[in-house]
Amino acid sequence: MTFSSAEIEAALRRVDVLRHATAAEVRALARLGLPRAVEEDGFFFFQDDPAEQVFILLQGRVKLCQITPEGQQVNLRTIAPYQVFGAVGAVRPDATYPACAQALEESVALVIPSADFQRILSANPALMFDLMTMMTDYIREMQDRYREMVTEQVEQRIARVVVRLAGQLGRRTPAGIELIFSRQDLAEMAGTTLYTVSRVLSGWEKRGLVLTGRERLVITQPHALMQVAEGSVPT
């Protein structure tokens, strides 16, 4: 799939971080950016690469993850269309990416040179505040997830992951909210193993909270699942 400059501009207007960007700034970004397509499991960038570009997802789903020296993978965040990622380069020219960005499905992102993005930022304080708002939101999310990891049991953590994903990426269907993720993906997000995720989902299915399938999960009782996420349901 290719994108015309009109389509790119339209997409940029849906980006939260650019809420206060002027028409001229949006046009400039659209002109400076280059769409890049990446197939499933491909990477936009790797951890510790020099952060020379800022990315705005136009299409698809991308996960930000870290890989430990032992090869274990930890998911930090899932990016949906119209979200900015890899923005660290816009802040410090010499920075490296703290995580890698891997496509969960065929995806397209607008790639903007960090220096250009930084120049546009510098000229408009409102944009910088928007970017800082994004950062503080993310800090808050990371802190919450850290606390959850420390204090909560696996079932609750998996429930939180599922509820969070449902809000961001869920597709409404007659049967409920559908999510397309493998057990492995969910495990990496909840900080557990695919075995445990499988067991927990089986339990939920028996209790009628969800329907499961290969790389698929349909939440039929969202409210009940949220109670599990909040810990108000004895396991």
Add this chain to the structure above:
Amino acid sequence: MTFSSAEIEAALRRVDVLRHATAAEVRALARLGLPRAVEEDGFFFFQDDPAEQVFILLQGRVKLCQITPEGQQVNLRTIAPYQVFGAVGAVRPDATYPACAQALEESVALVIPSADFQRILSANPALMFDLMTMMTDYIREMQDRYREMVTEQVEQRIARVVVRLAGQLGRRTPAGIELIFSRQDLAEMAGTTLYTVSRVLSGWEKRGLVLTGRERLVITQPHALMQVAEGSVPT
């Protein structure tokens, strides 16, 4: 202890986030800020309070922590003198603090109204970049700690906490690097229990890596401890 305005200005010059602040800006901040002293275990602010002020620690040690509904405490970060905390208010006027700030010992912080801080920020893009740098550094640290929490065993996590603290707050003594923290404090930072911390420290003491005491830890073999933190030592 009280602070003269000359002392406050001198302190502000040592603040990383204000590296690019002009003399006039430093003076303005010193004038707008009010030092507030808090005794041990007292709070500068609580989680979910409206973030009406930005804090700069002048003296002491402060922990940022979250408290779960069940009363369990999780430490997110320890603040050393000349560090900014509670800065979220400067970004969004309507924000609330995502954590509480509790003094680990008698501490003094300069308290600056968020709106004033924000006004000074807006006028100087270089300052905003410094603040964003602080945020991206913190995001990186949180991500690392999250990954460690997910993938590493307790002993390794405790070692990381101790090594990190040694760098930030350690005092050099003839015997080694001294840290003043209770087992409970360390447990909250490593995401474990005081019992486990106690057992691990005893083990290290037997191996000659550290000396322990009541609310005290002296690292006699920093290099060996760093190896434990890196996982290169079989437990």
Add this chain to the structure above:
DNA sequence: CCCAATCTTTGCGATGGCGCAAAGAGAAAT
């Protein structure tokens, strides 16, 4: 100087979650 309060240590039993292994199920390719 002693007592009370606080912090630390350690034995012991309990258990939540891990991870192998092998079988089952679904999707895609030939």
Add this chain to the structure above:
DNA sequence: ATTTCTCTTTGCGCCATCGCAAAGATTGGG
């Protein structure tokens, strides 16, 4: 339609860590 590949399920044994309980150590106050 059959094969092949990938993803999922589940039984089973294991063990790292938890958390109580009780004793020991250290500090500060009166």
